[in-house]
Amino acid sequence: MNPLPGPILLLVMPLLAAGVTYFVRRIALLAAFIASATAGLAAFLCLRLPLDRSAFVLGQEVAFGRPVVILGQTLQLHAAGQLWLAFILSPRAGPSSHSAWPSLPSTFW
Amino acid sequence: MILLESFSLQVLVYAISVTLAVFIVQGGQLASVRGAQRYLVVSLLAVPLLLAAAWLVDPAGSSLQDADALRRVLLPAALGFGLLLGAFPFGTWMPALAADTLPIVTAFVFTAGQAMALYLTLIFLQDNSFIMSNGITQDVIQLAGLVMAVAGGVMAAVQRGFGRLFGYAAMSDMGVLLLALAAAGSQSLTLVLLHLVSRGVIITLVAAALAILRHRATTDSFDELEGVARRLPLVTTGLALGTLALAGFPLTAGFPIRWAVYRAVSGEQELWFLLLLASSAGIVIGLLRGLNAMLGARLRDDVARQPRLASFLVVALAILVIVLGLVPQLFLEPVSRAAEALALF
Numbered sequence: 286m287n288p289l290p291g292p293i294l295l296l297v298m299p300l301l302a303a304g305v306t307y308f309v310r311r312i313a314l315l316a317a318f319i320a321s322a323t324a325g326l327a328a329f330l331c332l333r334l335p336l337d338r339s340a341f342v343l344g345q346e347v348a349f350g351r352p353v354v355i356l357g358q359t360l361q362l363h364a365a366g367q368l369w370l371a372f373i374l375s376p377r378a379g380p381s382s383h384s385a386w387p388s389l390p391s392t393f394w
Numbered sequence: 395m396i397l398l399e400s401f402s403l404q405v406l407v408y409a410i411s412v413t414l415a416v417f418i419v420q421g422g423q424l425a426s427v428r429g430a431q432r433y434l435v436v437s438l439l440a441v442p443l444l445l446a447a448a449w450l451v452d453p454a455g456s457s458l459q460d461a462d463a464l465r466r467v468l469l470p471a472a473l474g475f476g477l478l479l480g481a482f483p484f485g486t487w488m489p490a491l492a493a494d495t496l497p498i499v500t501a502f503v504f505t506a507g508q509a510m511a512l513y514l515t516l517i518f519l520q521d522n523s524f525i526m527s528n529g530i531t532q533d534v535i536q537l538a539g540l541v542m543a544v545a546g547g548v549m550a551a552v553q554r555g556f557g558r559l560f561g562y563a564a565m566s567d568m569g570v571l572l573l574a575l576a577a578a579g580s581q582s583l584t585l586v587l588l589h590l591v592s593r594g595v596i597i598t599l600v601a602a603a604l605a606i607l608r609h610r611a612t613t614d615s616f617d618e619l620e621g622v623a624r625r626l627p628l629v630t631t632g633l634a635l636g637t638l639a640l641a642g643f644p645l646t647a648g649f650p651i652r653w654a655v656y657r658a659v660s661g662e663q664e665l666w667f668l669l670l671l672a673s674s675a676g677i678v679i680g681l682l683r684g685l686n687a688m689l690g691a692r693l694r695d696d697v698a699r700q701p702r703l704a705s706f707l708v709v710a711l712a713i714l715v716i717v718l719g720l721v722p723q724l725f726l727e728p729v730s731r732a733a734e735a736l737a738l739f
Contacts (some may be wrong), residue, residue, distance in 0.1 A: 358400075359399055
């Protein structure tokens with residue numbers, strides 16, 4: 286089986302999470318947790334996975350640096366972009382997730 | 395955006411992201427659209443200029459060496475990136491956003507949004523290395539950074555609310571970051587990226603403290619905060635520490651980059667050194683004015699005590715701000731890898 290290209294993983298994960306959070310949107314804390322966990326997992330993968338070889342994530346082989354062509358455009362993760370992405374995703378992962386905060390109960394504040 | 399190869403497409407995806415982000419920025423706030431509107435207008439105005447810069451640079455490629463041609467690219471590029479990064483006078487959206495929007499949304503725009511803008515800048519400079527190797531470019535970036543840092547600091551001193559103070563302090567900090575990019579020598583990129591991480595923590599701290607303050611006191615205006623510090627001591631401490639860090643106060647996460655910039659400019663440009671000190675002083679004066687109001691003697695039984703969970707978060711972020719001030723090289727390994735990949739010089 287071919288390893289999963291990194292860009293696919295980074296595009297599909299948030300889209301799946303968006304779908305799931307839509308269905309649980311009435312349970313705000315759960316939706317916020319799913320969104321934060323997805324961002325956190327993506328940030329973690331960006332920090333840990335190598336670009337030059339494949340690695341196994343939950344039993345699935347992932348080639349993080351492998352390019353993929355979507356709609357005629359080549360999508361590929363480079364070293365600089367990998368860490369930049371980790372930085373951008375990290376603040377959304379913790380309790381400071383911008384989507385989670387407004388929905389937290391007033392006891393939090 | 396990061397996954398794309400073409401700069402023009404990256405700019406377009408950035409524009410789409412900003413347009414969508416405005417719905418988050420404005421979400422639930424009906425009183426004022428000023429912050430979101432300015433952010434949207436400034437960011438979208440940058441798009442044609444950046445596309446023009448990419449278009450002007452493409453046909454000539456590396457053969458573009460003569461000064462006139464370089465200036466042709468520089469003008470749209472400088473204007474476009476100036477708009478994108480909120481350089482003076484295009485940065486007025488920052489205080490407006492900080493005053494009108496939920497603090498954590500402001501923090502998201504100031505960290506993730508501005509990091510994306512900086513990424514576009516660095517990618518453009520990396521793809522067109524002749525631009526950065528030209529002295530004019532470095533002078534333009536330095537001057538833009540200095541003016542932004544000083545304007546933010548001076549304006550911070552005269553604000554009447556913590557929201558706008560936060561916006562101007564963040565603007566000043568972004569100016570210092572730009573100044574470091576051009577002035578701090580061979581290690582400038584590593585320094586800038588390290589500060590980008592620290593800045594994320596500092597801004598989240600200020601935003602967290604500001605969010606609790608607004609929730610408990612229902613305002614962040616200095617006039618109406620008398621005596622609030624007694625009810626919200628941890629929040630007040632977090633707010634003070636975060637703002638001091640944005641001012642580059644020693645032993646905080648904002649200090650290392652200021653120190654490096656001070657060292658870089660103190661030898662030849664003493665006036666710049668003094669202006670940067672004045673910018674830090676301006677932010678501290680603004681903070682002291684706010685603290686003076688908060689530390690008033692009035693009893694505030696109308697303000698509920700600070701919430702435990704959110705206060706714990708503020709304390710954790712405050713500790714991280716101090717740790718990053720004492721051990722700024724904490725994230726040096728991943729940051730060095732990114733700096734190597736983005737090498738501009």
